Amino acid sequence: GAGVSQSPRYKVTKRGQDVALRCDPISGHVSLYWYRQALGQGPEFLTYFNYEAQQDKSGLPNDRFSAERPEGSISTLTIQRTEQRDSAMYRCASSLLGGPYEQYFGPGTRLTVT
Amino acid sequence: TQLLEQSPQFLSIQEGENLTVYCNSSSVFSSLQWYRQEPGEGPVLLVTVVTGGEVKKLKRLTFQFGDARKDSSLHITAAQPGDTGLYLCAGGGTSYGKLTFGQGTILTVHP
Numbered sequence: 001g002a003g004v005s006q007s008p009r010y011k012v013t014k015r016g017q018d019v020a021l022r023c024d025p026i027s028g029h030v031s032l033y034w035y036r037q038a039l040g041q042g043p044e045f046l047t048y049f050n051y052e053a054q055q056d057k058s059g060l061p062n063d064r065f066s067a068e069r070p071e072g073s074i075s076t077l078t079i080q081r082t083e084q085r086d087s088a089m090y091r092c093a094s095s096l097l098g099g100p101y102e103q104y105f106g107p108g109t110r111l112t113v114t
Numbered sequence: 115t116q117l118l119e120q121s122p123q124f125l126s127i128q129e130g131e132n133l134t135v136y137c138n139s140s141s142v143f144s145s146l147q148w149y150r151q152e153p154g155e156g157p158v159l160l161v162t163v164v165t166g167g168e169v170k171k172l173k174r175l176t177f178q179f180g181d182a183r184k185d186s187s188l189h190i191t192a193a194q195p196g197d198t199g200l201y202l203c204a205g206g207g208t209s210y211g212k213l214t215f216g217q218g219t220i221l222t223v224h225p
Contacts, residue, residue: 004156031211042120042202042215043157056212091156100145100164100206103213105156 002026004106006092012112013082021077021109025094032075033093033103034067043091043105049075050097082113116141116207120216128224130192135219137186137203145206146179146186147213150199157202160188193223 005024013019025032031050035043045059051072060066064082069075079086089110093103118139127133137146145164149157161170163179163186170177176189186203200220204213 033211033213035215040200040218040220042118042204042218043213045212045214048211050211058212093156095211100147100162102147102159102162103157105158107154107156 004092004094004104006090006106006109008109009107010110010112012114015082015084015113017082018078018080019082019111021079021090021092021111023075023077023092023094023106025073025075025092026104028096029094029104030072030097031095031101032069033095034075034077035091035093037089037091037108039089046077079111082111084113087111087113116143116205116214118203118205118214118216120201120203120219122219123217124220124222126222126224127193129194131223133190133193133221135188135201135203135221137188137216139184139205141205141207142183143205143207143214144183146183147204147206148177148186148188149202149204151202151218152199157200190221193221195223195225197221198223 033048034046037043047057049069064080089108091108092106095101148160151157166181166183168179174191203216
């Protein structure tokens with residue numbers, strides 16, 4: 001079966017532009033998570049969903065960041081008016097349920113804001 | 115805010131040596147997971163511990179969850195070059211699906 005997929009894998013954008021990052025979780029997984037990861041560091045939690053409901057968005061840095069999962073499957077993380085400090089690896093993960101279950105991570109989207 | 119501190123941040127050893135990585139917090143976690151990440155890939159789960167004092171073994175890897183569920187350790191016996199990677203601990207807290215990751219330990223095992 002397919003794992004978690006993310007697109008695009010690489011995104012270069014100019015400061016001030018909006019970007020949308022897509023995550024396609026493992027089929028049947030209820031929970032979906034977004035993280036941001038710096039090189040050689042642990043992932044930093046951004047937000048997560050159970051089905052289509054956003055359960056926790058406490059990790060979103062500011063109101064330029066938003067996420068949705070309208071049909072409880074594919075999710076989009078949107079960053080408006082990008083800034084250079086937004087440059088990072090953005091990772092998506094999914095799990096069968098929330099809680100102490102294994103999270104399966106996608107390959108990530110490397111975002112570079114110039 | 116729950117924080118997890120991992121130590122050491124870097125570890126460079128020879129094949130055959132033993133090592134321990136520590137994960138500490140002042141907060142109580144409902145569960146503790148250890149992940150391993152290779153360059154260019156996402157983290158992959160190694161183990162989940164949920165009970166204070168729990169010890170789990172996975173071949174040459176031994177994981178322990180502290181009695182108070184605030185800390186954990188990962189011990190590798192007779193390290194091999196294939197063990198090289200970024201090791202991450204992650205704690206599950208009050209927001210049931212949210213994981214707090216430590217900053218990671220970069221392990222290099224030289225042949």
